[in-house]
Amino acid sequence: MLMQGKRGLIVGVANKWSIAWGITQKLAEQGAELCLTYQNERLSKNVRELAEGLNNPLLLPLDLTSDKQIVMTFERLKQEWGHLDFVVHAAAFAPRAALEGQFLATSREDFRLAHDISAYSLTALAQMAHPLMSEGGSILTLSYLGGQRVVPNYNVMGVAKAALEASVRYLAADLGPEGIRVNAVSAGPIKTLAASGISGFGSMMRHHRSRTPLRKDTDIFEVGDAALFLLSSMGRGVTGQVLYVDGGFSIMAE
Ligand code: NAD
Numbered sequence: 001m002l003m004q005g006k007r008g009l010i011v012g013v014a015n016k017w018s019i020a021w022g023i024t025q026k027l028a029e030q031g032a033e034l035c036l037t038y039q040n041e042r043l044s045k046n047v048r049e050l051a052e053g054l055n056n057p058l059l060l061p062l063d064l065t066s067d068k069q070i071v072m073t074f075e076r077l078k079q080e081w082g083h084l085d086f087v088v089h090a091a092a093f094a095p096r097a098a099l100e101g102q103f104l105a106t107s108r109e110d111f112r113l114a115h116d117i118s119a120y121s122l123t124a125l126a127q128m129a130h131p132l133m134s135e136g137g138s139i140l141t142l143s144y145l146g147g148q149r150v151v152p153n154y155n156v157m158g159v160a161k162a163a164l165e166a167s168v169r170y171l172a173a174d175l176g177p178e179g180i181r182v183n184a185v186s187a188g189p190i191k192t193l194a195a196s197g198i199s200g201f202g203s204m205m206r207h208h209r210s211r212t213p214l215r216k217d218t219d220i221f222e223v224g225d226a227a228l229f230l231l232s233s234m235g236r237g238v239t240g241q242v243l244y245v246d247g248g249f250s251i252m253a254e
Contacts, residue, residue, distance in 0.1 A: 001030055001031040002030040002031070002232040002233070003030040003031045003032035003228070003231070003232055004030070004031035004032075004060075004253075005031070006009050006031075006032050006033070006085040006086060006115050006231075007032070007033045007034075007035075007081050007083070007084055007086075008027065008032055008033075008034060008035070008084065008085075008086035008087060008088065008231070009034075009035045009037070009073070009077060009087045009088070009129070009201065010023065010024050010027075010034055010035070010036050010037070010087075010088040010090070011037050011062060011064070011087070011088065011089055011090065011091050011125065012088070012089065012090030013037075013038070013046075013047050013050065013056045013090075013092040013143065014038075014039070014043050014047075014192075014193050014194075015037050015043075015046045015050075015193060016046075016050060016090070016142065017110070017190075017191065017192045018192055018193070018220070019092070019142055019187060019190060019192060019220050019223050020024075020034070020088060020090035020091075021050060022219070022220025022221050022223055022224035023088055023090065023140075023220075023223065023224045023227040024036065024050075024054070024088075024089040024224075025221070025224060026031060026221065026224030026225055026227065027079075027224075027227070027228060027231065028034050028054050028055065028089075029092060030228060030232070031107050031238050032056065032086075033055075033081075034058070035055065035057060035058035035059075035060060035073075036050075036051060036057050036058070036059055036076060036078075037059075037060050037061065037062035037073060038059065038060075038061060038062070039061075039062070039063055039064075039091070040061070040063065040089075040109040041061075044059075044061065044159075045048075046247065047059060047219075052076065054061070057119055057209050058076070058077075058080060060072075060073050060076060064091055064116075064117050064124070064125075065116060065120035065121075067124070068123050069123065070124050070128055071128065073128075074128040074129065074132065077132060077234075078132060078141060078254065081132075081208035082132075083132050083133065083134060083135065084129055084132035084133055084137060085117065085133070085138070086137055086138045086139065086140070086231045087129045087137070087138075087139045087140070088141075088227065088231070089121065089122045089123055089140065089142070089166075090120065090141070090142045090168070091117065091118070092114075092117065092118035092142070092160070092161075092194055093109075093113065093114065093117040093194070093215065094110060094113065094114035094118065094155075094156050094157045094160065094195045094197070095110050095113065095114075097110070098110040098114065098120075098155055099153055099154070099155055099157060099198045099199055100153050100155075100198055100200075101153075101155075101199075103155040103156065103158075103159070106155060106156045110156055111156055111159075114156045114157060114159075114160045115159075115160045115163055118157065118160040118161070118164060119160045119161075119163035119164040119167060120167075122141050122164060122167050122168070122171070123167055123171065125139070126139055126171050126175065126182065129179060130175055130180055132209070133178065133179075135179070135183070136178065136179030136180055136181075136184075136230075137179070137180045138180070138181045138183070138230060138231045138235065139149070139171070139175075139180065139181070139182045139183075140182075140183055140184070140185065140227055140230050141164060141168060141182075141183075141184045141185075142184065142185055142186075142223075143161045143164055143165055143168075143184040143185070143186040143187075143242055144157075144158075144161055144186055144187065145163025145186060145188075145244075145246065145249070145250050146158035147159075147160075147161070147162040147163055147164065147165050147186070147187075148165075148250075151204070152204075153198055153199040153200050153204075154198060155196075164174050164184065165184055165240075165242050166223045168182050168184045168240060168241075168242065169240045170182060172239040172240030173224060173240065176239055176240075180237075181230070181235065181238065181239035182233070182239060182240065183230045183238060183240070183241050183242070183243065184242045184243070185223055185226050185227060185230070185237060185243050185244075185245050186242050186243065186244045186245070186246065187218050187223045187246060188208055188218030188245065188246030188247055188249055189201065189204050189205045189208050189217075189218065190217070190218050190219065190220060190223075191205065198223075205217065207248075208246075208249055210247055211249060211252055211254075212247035212249040212252070213248035213252070214245060214247035214248055214251075215247070216247055217247075218245060218246055218247060222245055223245050226243055226245045230243065238246055
């Protein structure tokens with residue numbers, strides 16, 4: 001029971017295919033007490049249904065573009081729990097039109113929105129979380145190889161992931177002295193709602209499967225296990241890192 005007595009916030013469950021849901025189940029199995037958020041009323045039904053299989057988690061609305069909702073989420077956590085041990089940030093967004101064709105065509109507004117939701121929001125959560133992490137803590141986000149290399153169609157999301165990974169390093173440096181660790185898991189392609197917005201995602205998955213040393217798809221539970229390592233005391237010496245959970249794809253030359 002690696003997470004017994006630990007309390008944490010998970011942002012990014014949309015449905016049973018969500019990476020955040022794989023992480024949630026692994027943390028719940030190990031005894032964590034959880035707060036799940038849902039982006040809007042439309043997704044709240046899914047999250048409520050999934051939550052029925054958990055041990056009475058807190059469920060709160062949270063749209064990451066709203067400072068007011070971010071503040072309200074942490075006020076509620078302070079009221080309910082008083083302190084926090086971990087945060088999982090597994091949310092990203094870019095308009096569909098920005099996830100096809102050339103990066104060159106990215107509009108100012110699509111660039112802004114992708115970076116606001118997919119990169120800045122990690123810092124916004126860390127700002128609010130760290131006063132509640134008086135006994136130390138662990139913050140985790142999700143990245144993708146497109147933040148390091150050019151992946152066709154990933155475009156502005158790749159640039160936002162690069163900003164996210166750099167944010168992980170700066171936040172890790174700021175929060176390390178408080179005993180708070182900040183890391184990312186860079187996952188291989190997984191068929192989720194967010195992934196369905198990326199043009200040609202099916203061929204990306206086939207390419208991954210045929211080229212990756214482990215010759216298989218990444219799944220949400222192997223990401224969940226890596227998250228468990230980083231969020232529990234097992235990962236206590238690790239901060240500011242991007243851990244690849246991609247079957248080894250990222251080591252290949254092409
Ligand atoms: P998903 O669609 O299940 O999850 C994305 C989540 O982002 C959803 O829950 C959605 O509600 C949330 N979100 C989007 N805009 C939001 C906003 N304004 N406020 C609050 N929440 C918002 O897809 P996923 O693939 O599980 O994505 C989770 C994370 O994993 C993302 O950061 C994604 O970039 C990353 N990732 C995904 C893959 C993949 O292949 N699926 C690979 C590597 C990294």
